[in-house]
Amino acid sequence: MFVVLLIALAATGGLYAAFAPAEEAQADNRAQSLAIDEGEALYRVGCSSCHGRSGEGGSDGPSLVGVGPAAVHFQVGTGRMPLQNPGAQAPAKPRAYTQAEIDQLAAYIGSLGPGPAVPEASAYDPADGDAARGGELFRTNCAQCHNFTGQGGALTHGKYAPGLDDVEPIFIYEAMLTGPQNMPSFPDTVLPEQEKRDIIAWLNAVNTSESPSPGGFSLGGFGPVSEGLFAWTFGIGALVALTVWIGARSAKARKS
Amino acid sequence: MSTATEPRKSTARGKAPAGEKVADWADGRLGIYSLAKANMRKIFPDHWSFLLGEICLFSFIIVMLTGVYLTLFFVPSMGHVEYTGSFEPMQGVMMSEAYASTLDISFDVRGGLLVRQIHHWAALLFVVGIFMHMMRVFFTGAFRKPREINWLFGFLLLVLALFTGLTGYSLPDDLLSGVGIRFMEGAILAVPVVGTYIQMFLFGGEFPGYDIIPRFFVVHVLLLPGIMLGLVVAHLILIVYHKHTHYAGPGRTNDNVVGMPLLPVYMAKAGGFFFLVFGVITLIAATVTINPVWVLGPYRPDQISTNAQPDWYLGFSEGLVRMMPGWEWVIPGGYTLNFGLLVPLIVFPGLLTAIALYPFFESWVTKDPREHHIAERPRNNPTRTGFGMAWLTAFGVCMLAGGNDLWAIHFHLSINAITWFCRIGFFVLPVVAFFVTRRICLGLQRRDAEKVLHGRESGIIKRLPHGEFVEVHEPLSQEQLYTLTAHEQQKPLELGPDTDKNGVRRPVNPLERVRARFSKAYFGEQAQITKPTREEYKEITEGHGDHH
Ligand code: HEM
Numbered sequence: 001m002f003v004v005l006l007i008a009l010a011a012t013g014g015l016y017a018a019f020a021p022a023e024e025a026q027a028d029n030r031a032q033s034l035a036i037d038e039g040e041a042l043y044r045v046g047c048s049s050c051h052g053r054s055g056e057g058g059s060d061g062p063s064l065v066g067v068g069p070a071a072v073h074f075q076v077g078t079g080r081m082p083l084q085n086p087g088a089q090a091p092a093k094p095r096a097y098t099q100a101e102i103d104q105l106a107a108y109i110g111s112l113g114p115g116p117a118v119p120e121a122s123a124y125d126p127a128d129g130d131a132a133r134g135g136e137l138f139r140t141n142c143a144q145c146h147n148f149t150g151q152g153g154a155l156t157h158g159k160y161a162p163g164l165d166d167v168e169p170i171f172i173y174e175a176m177l178t179g180p181q182n183m184p185s186f187p188d189t190v191l192p193e194q195e196k197r198d199i200i201a202w203l204n205a206v207n208t209s210e211s212p213s214p215g216g217f218s219l220g221g222f223g224p225v226s227e228g229l230f231a232w233t234f235g236i237g238a239l240v241a242l243t244v245w246i247g248a249r250s251a252k253a254r255k256s
Numbered sequence: 257m258s259t260a261t262e263p264r265k266s267t268a269r270g271k272a273p274a275g276e277k278v279a280d281w282a283d284g285r286l287g288i289y290s291l292a293k294a295n296m297r298k299i300f301p302d303h304w305s306f307l308l309g310e311i312c313l314f315s316f317i318i319v320m321l322t323g324v325y326l327t328l329f330f331v332p333s334m335g336h337v338e339y340t341g342s343f344e345p346m347q348g349v350m351m352s353e354a355y356a357s358t359l360d361i362s363f364d365v366r367g368g369l370l371v372r373q374i375h376h377w378a379a380l381l382f383v384v385g386i387f388m389h390m391m392r393v394f395f396t397g398a399f400r401k402p403r404e405i406n407w408l409f410g411f412l413l414l415v416l417a418l419f420t421g422l423t424g425y426s427l428p429d430d431l432l433s434g435v436g437i438r439f440m441e442g443a444i445l446a447v448p449v450v451g452t453y454i455q456m457f458l459f460g461g462e463f464p465g466y467d468i469i470p471r472f473f474v475v476h477v478l479l480l481p482g483i484m485l486g487l488v489v490a491h492l493i494l495i496v497y498h499k500h501t502h503y504a505g506p507g508r509t510n511d512n513v514v515g516m517p518l519l520p521v522y523m524a525k526a527g528g529f530f531f532l533v534f535g536v537i538t539l540i541a542a543t544v545t546i547n548p549v550w551v552l553g554p555y556r557p558d559q560i561s562t563n564a565q566p567d568w569y570l571g572f573s574e575g576l577v578r579m580m581p582g583w584e585w586v587i588p589g590g591y592t593l594n595f596g597l598l599v600p601l602i603v604f605p606g607l608l609t610a611i612a613l614y615p616f617f618e619s620w621v622t623k624d625p626r627e628h629h630i631a632e633r634p635r636n637n638p639t640r641t642g643f644g645m646a647w648l649t650a651f652g653v654c655m656l657a658g659g660n661d662l663w664a665i666h667f668h669l670s671i672n673a674i675t676w677f678c679r680i681g682f683f684v685l686p687v688v689a690f691f692v693t694r695r696i697c698l699g700l701q702r703r704d705a706e707k708v709l710h711g712r713e714s715g716i717i718k719r720l721p722h723g724e725f726v727e728v729h730e731p732l733s734q735e736q737l738y739t740l741t742a743h744e745q746q747k748p749l750e751l752g753p754d755t756d757k758n759g760v761r762r763p764v765n766p767l768e769r770v771r772a773r774f775s776k777a778y779f780g781e782q783a784q785i786t787k788p789t790r791e792e793y794k795e796i797t798e799g800h801g802d803h804h
Binding site: 088130131132133135136139140143144145146147148149151152153154155156157158160161202205206213214215216217218219221222223224225226227228229230231232234235236238239240242243244246247248 | 302303304305306307308310311339344345346347348349362363369373377380381384385388431432525528529532533536537540542543544545546547548550551552553556558559560561562563564565566567568571658659660661662664665668669670671672673
């Protein structure tokens with residue numbers, strides 16, 4: 001009985017091996033290792049001075065072993081890396097690498113140790129998210145640093161949670177996944193994929209340059225501080241200009 | 257304009273128009289003619305800064321009118337509902353009825369959003385107006401006898417406006433305002449001994465409970481506006497009774513008022529002004545968002561956001577809390593003294609009281625029993641102006657601290673550095689402001705004296721026969737000379753010799769000594785530039801006659 005089973009298994013295994021698309025897998029693997037090699041070359045030139053010869057980290061940058069391709073895609077894709085000036089925080093800036101190079105870098109870092117992968121497009125498509133639910137999740141998990149609608153906020157000693165207006169959905173997803181710098185990470189165990197999508201849908205609904213602003217100019221969305229500044233400048237300015245005008249209207253009567 | 261007497265003549269003619277008949281009917285019962293006669297010729301002087309009070313009055317009226325409209329649709333309840341209105345990003349969210357009805361006002365009530373925005377912008381500008389108005393009264397010394405009571409009425413209006421604003425801002429029960437209520441609750445809890453009791457009483461149990469919004473609603477739409485309306489009327493009655501102050505000038509003395517009669521000229525202007533103010537506020541409300549509660553989300557005690565500030569007029573209380581280090585003592589018995597909140601809770605009313613009581617301080621220093629109807633120029637009382645600027649500086653530093661996170665992120669500064677700057681600045685900058693202001697005032701006084709004696713710089717340069725260049729100074733007109741020298745200059749209080757004529761030590765009340773010190777600070781040699789006398793003027797103008 002056992003023998004029969006074993007033979008059957010061996011046979012199916014052999015059959016599978018014979019019919020499996022071995023070519024493709026190998027091609028994939030080859031492309032992958034090519035990308036890793038290219039990535040390593042790029043890494044040596046652009047990143048190793050801070051992150052160590054093979055990503056082990058150093059005095060100028062943390063270890064990249066196990067941060068995963070998503071972290072690289074986020075950090076280099078938003079221009080944060082390569083870091084230029086050491087400061088309170090690595091700021092987003094125009095990116096220094098092409099998309100292909102970023103993928104290569106990501107592949108290389110990914111090969112150093114397992115970490116979160118770059119998400120599929122379906123994972124962060126705002127159209128599939130529920131903005132209302134995302135709003136609640138955002139207020140629970142993110143608003144304490146990023147403000148109600150993601151206008152950004154200050155952290156201690158010059159660090160800050162940046163404004164999230166017009167950040168690409170994929171970067172929002174990856175930021176949650178990898179937790180850059182002072183931001184905590186929200187892996188799928190904490191915030192499942194669907195909830196991440198909801199959050200992205202919320203930000204898409206309220207904080208892009210296309211989001212509707214039913215009340216008129218939004219004054220940057222900073223709430224009472226910008227409203228107060230507006231009242232003290234344009235508001236009272238217009239009213240005082242009127243008082244001066246009205247006051248001057250009767251100067252003629254006085255002279256007569 | 258003898259409108260007050262005309263009607264009686266025309267009734268005698270027997271064919272009065274309908275309006276007059278109504279007026280006659282009313283006069284027979286209410287005595288309006290004599291009232292009108294007494295008041296229609298009241299004079300209101302012209303100066304733009306005297307219209308700041310009008311801005312307050314008109315925006316108050318606008319706030320009331322729009323508030324009534326909002327009450328028709330607002331549901332002051334903390335009962336839970338699921339939002340089903342037309343704002344998509346909130347559909348399906350559980351929220352209080354208060355928040356849901358605010359969203360309905362914004363998106364499903366005709367004109368609701370505009371009215372909400374008018375209400376809120378008008379409320380902000382109302383308090384800005386009160387503030388500017390108060391500063392005008394302060395810096396011109398218009399609070400002096402006999403107007404101290406009216407100063408207090410105005411001050412009470414400011415305080416009530418702050419609390420009306422606080423309660424109104426809380427009504428929509430959104431996350432931002434809920435955080436504000438939470439903040440307030442924390443401050444109440446920090447009060448030793450009675451804090452917890454007050455908190456329980458106010459909220460009808462644990463925070464947040466179900467009572468606070470309905471209670472705030474009553475306070476916001478009935479209690480406070482009612483008291484304010486009464487105070488506004490009292491304020492206006494006293495203005496009519498005291499008559500307005502005016503700036504000194506030829507023919508404008510301490511015993512008269514020069515300006516336009518209340519009716520019809522002034523009323524017509526004021527009526528027009530009302531519509532201008534309404535227009536400006538509506539224009540702002542129609543184009544600029546204020547308090548977009550729809551993206552802030554409903555209040556939930558487990559949520560919080562950064563950049564959460566109160567409306568500007570409570571920004572200084574926010575700043576006080578942000579500046580204060582979070583010191584805490586646990587005293588024997590296990591009681592906690594939370595200085596991080598307790599100290600701001602004391603300084604907040606302290607700052608307000610300081611300005612409220614200033615007039616009484618000044619009148620104690622001057623012991624001046626006379627009435628004052630001339631609005632002083634700020635430069636002519638450098639010490640008062642200095643105190644005012646010091647107060648404003650302290651207020652400003654608090655405001656700065658209240659927005660520390662926004663300045664940090666927008667100007668790429670460290671929030672810690674800003675906070676430390678404010679902590680030190682709160683004590684240092686007002687002192688600096690005081691002395692700098694006094695210097696500037698003295699400089700301006702000196703320039704006035706210069707102008708009186710040597711005339712105005714004309715900008716024309718003349719070359720004398722021997723080659724020297726001189727600038728031609730034009731003498732001032734008689735009116736200008738009067739205006740620049742009309743202010744009175746008091747002498748500082750003299751305590752007299754320490755010993756009487758027999759050489760015996762004269763006891764002097766230590767309080768009097770303090771008073772003398774202040775009096776010197778106000779009227780001593782370093783505190784004012786002696787204005788030119790008639791003799792000086794004559795001597796100089798006649799001596800220089802050949803020059804021009
Ligand atoms: C008789 C006078 C007033 C009435 C009947 C009134 C009524 C109301 C009502 C029903 C609301 C809630 C609806 C909403 O959220 O939009 C509200 C909100 C508010 N009120 Fe008033 N109010 C009055 C006076 C004032 C005054 C004097 C101030 C300020 C000094 C003020 C400031 C506010 C503010 C800041 C809000 C929040 C508005 C917002 O949500 O954007 N109100 N008021």
